[in-house]
Amino acid sequence: MNLTRLVYYSQRNPSEKLDTADLIATCRRNNARLNLTGMLHYNGDHFIQVIEGGRVEVSALYHAIARDPRHSNIILLSCEDVRERIFPDWSMGLHQGMSDRTSAIFLRYFSTDVVNPEIVSVDSLLDVLQDLSAELGAS
Numbered sequence: 001m002n003l004t005r006l007v008y009y010s011q012r013n014p015s016e017k018l019d020t021a022d023l024i025a026t027c028r029r030n031n032a033r034l035n036l037t038g039m040l041h042y043n044g045d046h047f048i049q050v051i052e053g054g055r056v057e058v059s060a061l062y063h064a065i066a067r068d069p070r071h072s073n074i075i076l077l078s079c080e081d082v083r084e085r086i087f088p089d090w091s092m093g094l095h096q097g098m099s100d101r102t103s104a105i106f107l108r109y110f111s112t113d114v115v116n117p118e119i120v121s122v123d124s125l126l127d128v129l130q131d132l133s134a135e136l137g138a139s
C-alpha cells in the first residue's frame, strides 16, 4: 500500500495545558498500533510535525490533531506519497527546545533559525528534523 508523508506547522495555544510527556506517550501508543511513524519538534512556541504511514491513517490522524486545542493556526506544509520512511524507527520522536545545538542544525540548512511556514522549504525542514532525530538516540 502507498506510503504518505505529511508535514505541518502549528502554534502552541498558551491557554491550554500542555504536558509533552503525556502527549508523546499518547502519540507512541496510537501511532505504533497504526504503523505510523514520524517526528515532532516543539521549540516552546510552535510545533513542526512529520507523520508517515498509510494514506487513510495519516489523513485521519491529521484531522484529529487539527482539532486539538493545545495548538492553533495549523498550516499544512506538504502531504504526498513517498517511496520510503525517513523515520522508520520512531513511532513519534520528540525533540524539544531550541538549544545552541538545535540552532546550529537549523543554520546548516537555512539562513536563519526562525522558520517562516509561508515560505519554508519542506525538503530542508525534513533534513533538519532528520538531524534532530539523530540527536535523540534510540526510540
Ligand SMILES: Cc1cc2nc3c(=O)[nH]c(=O)nc-3n(C[C@H](O)[C@H](O)[C@H](O)COP(=O)(O)O)c2cc1C
Pocket: 023, 026, 027, 028, 030, 031, 040, 047, 049, 061, 064, 065, 066, 068, 070, 071, 092
Ligand atoms: C502537536 C500535537 C501533535 C500530536 N501528534 C499526535 C500523534 O502523532 N498521534 C496521536 O495519536 N495523537 C497526536 N496528538 C494528539 C491528538 O490530537 C489526540 O489528542 C489523540 O490522538 C487522542 O488520542 P486518544 O483518543 O488515545 O486519547 C497530537 C496533538 C498535538 C497537539
